[in-house]
Amino acid sequence: MNRLALAAVLLLWSFAARATDVPEFHLAIQDHAYQPAELKVPAGTKVKLVIENRDASPEEFESTEFNREKIVLPNSTITVYVGPLKPGSYRFFGDFHQDTAQGRLIVE
Amino acid sequence: MRFISRTTAATTVATLFAVVAFGVAGRAHADDFIVYSPHVIAGQSEIELRGYGITDGRSEYDGERAAELSVAHAFTGWWKPELYLAEYEKEPGAGGKLVGYEFENTFQFTEPGEYWADLGLLASYGHPKGGGPGELEVGPLIEKTVGRFDHRVNLIWERHIGAGAESKTEFRYSYAGTYAVSKAFRPGIEAYGRPDDHAYQAGPVVAGEWHVPHTMGNVEYRVGVLLGINAAAPRHTWVAQLEYEFF
Numbered sequence: 001m002n003r004l005a006l007a008a009v010l011l012l013w014s015f016a017a018r019a020t021d022v023p024e025f026h027l028a029i030q031d032h033a034y035q036p037a038e039l040k041v042p043a044g045t046k047v048k049l050v051i052e053n054r055d056a057s058p059e060e061f062e063s064t065e066f067n068r069e070k071i072v073l074p075n076s077t078i079t080v081y082v083g084p085l086k087p088g089s090y091r092f093f094g095d096f097h098q099d100t101a102q103g104r105l106i107v108e
Numbered sequence: 109m110r111f112i113s114r115t116t117a118a119t120t121v122a123t124l125f126a127v128v129a130f131g132v133a134g135r136a137h138a139d140d141f142i143v144y145s146p147h148v149i150a151g152q153s154e155i156e157l158r159g160y161g162i163t164d165g166r167s168e169y170d171g172e173r174a175a176e177l178s179v180a181h182a183f184t185g186w187w188k189p190e191l192y193l194a195e196y197e198k199e200p201g202a203g204g205k206l207v208g209y210e211f212e213n214t215f216q217f218t219e220p221g222e223y224w225a226d227l228g229l230l231a232s233y234g235h236p237k238g239g240g241p242g243e244l245e246v247g248p249l250i251e252k253t254v255g256r257f258d259h260r261v262n263l264i265w266e267r268h269i270g271a272g273a274e275s276k277t278e279f280r281y282s283y284a285g286t287y288a289v290s291k292a293f294r295p296g297i298e299a300y301g302r303p304d305d306h307a308y309q310a311g312p313v314v315a316g317e318w319h320v321p322h323t324m325g326n327v328e329y330r331v332g333v334l335l336g337i338n339a340a341a342p343r344h345t346w347v348a349q350l351e352y353e354f355f
Contacts, residue, residue, distance in 0.1 A: 046221070058151075058324065058355055064288045067253040068220065071149055071355065081221030085255070096324050 022048045022081070027103070029061075029072060029094065030054045034103035043087045043107045049080045060095035066105070068092075083107075141334065141347045143260045143284035143298055146228020146249035148216040150185040151355055154178075158330075158349035159196075162342040169342045173198040178212075188214045195234075210234040214249070225252040230264065241273035256288040258296075278304040284313070292316040298332060298347075307341040309334040317353075325354030 025047055028035045032055060041047045053059050053072040061078070062069045066085060072078050085107045094101025141160050159175030174197045180190035190212040198204035212232035220226050227250055234243035247264035262282045268274055280303075286296030299310035313332030320327060330349040336342050 060324075060355075062291075064291045065256060067256060067258055067288060069147075069149065070220075071151055073151065079219070081219060083221075095319055095326070098319065 022046050024048045024050055027051045028054055029059050029101065032057075032059070032094065032097035032100045034092075034094070034101055037103045038106055039103065040106045040108060041083070041085075044084050046081060046083045049082055050077060051080060052077045057096070059097065059101060061092065062095045063090060063092035063105075065090040066092075069095075140280060140302070141298075141300065141345065142349070143262055143282045144214060144228075144230055144249045145260060146214065146216050146218075146226050146251050147220055148182045148184075148186055148188045148214055148228070150182050152182050152188075152353055153355070154180040154190070154351055154353050156180070156190075156349065156351040158347075158351075160345050160347045162200075162345050164336075164343040166343075168200055171198070171200045172342070173204065176210075178210075186216045188216075190214070192234075195237075206237055208234055208236040212245075220251075221253070225250050230262070239271075241268040241270040243268055258284075258286050258288065258294075260284045278302070280304075286313070286315060290316070292318055298334065300334065305340065306338065308337040309341050309345060310337060311335045311345075313347070315349075320352075323354065325352060327352055 023042065023045065025039055025041055027039060027049055029051065051061055051072055053074060053076055056074050058074055059072050060069065061072055061080060066082050068080055068082060070078055070080055082105070085105070087107050090105040090107060092103050092105065142158065156178045157175065159173065162169050162172040164170045174195070176192050176196070177194045178190050178192040180188055182188040192210035192212065194206055195208050195210060196204055197207045210232055212230065215229040215231070217227045217229065227248065230245065230247055230249055232245045234245070236242060243266060245264055245266045247262060250261045252259045260283065264280050264282075265277055266280070267277045281301050283299045284296060286294040288294045294315045296313055296315070297310060298313050299308075301308050311332055311334040313330060315328070315330040317326045317328040319325075328349075328351040330347070332347050334345040334347060336344075
């Protein structure tokens, strides 16, 4: 039973243990396109993306390559935590406007 | 401490389920063969059909089937209630019938990726059609993504309540690991354990989704087969899920 309690405490602690000073990067969605279309972020560290949708329709920020999916309502802002990632180029897109809403995280 | 404030808000409702839940079950249900994500996408609605069918050389298992039809809407970024409008079950050698309804809630406690793993809670009440004990389920939902890999773990406690309910709590656990080759193709494995039934199963699955052109919706699917690991588990359980998600 003591082992179970210890495991529970460790589990809760691991959830609460988030990295401090997470670097923040900004993206905007305008006319169903990401601005900038390429965003450079550091490798090996968690980053916080702040995504602002300036359009009048919702968009879904999504990436298969770093496994994220989140809706951005019209004229609103969301935050998305990503990484740590290895150096490379990771595609993200807007699920509702895939023809135009395309971007890449350049991790270096 | 956003973690604490979000947790406090979500657990206010969830605790109502948790304080009562502890004791019974029996056969597997359709919702036994799914590994829930703790992620809630605010504003998203869902229509979902899922089920399973068993093929086994043994008459006590062969031909068992179950399916569920549900609708859901995420009112906030931390709460998604889901209503199961129809639950169908067919036991081996018997006819199929509608068995009840269910009100299920997913609570997202942490922002995806913010902590080492993402944490949520499942809390549901199943109401039988035609009387009998109801069923409470509660337990943590855990998810960890690493690049294209996604891992989920569910720990679910289940207890019957009401007239004729047994005073016993049953426990089940499940794991899903997938690799996103593309948005539409995520192969992986799922594993399920029901210690009280001495039933352990695991097998390959494929999941994915497609955007429906000119809409704000996606069609999501999942199919797989679970193989019985021990003699008390069905030899082949075929699972399938089809869902339409939209805003």
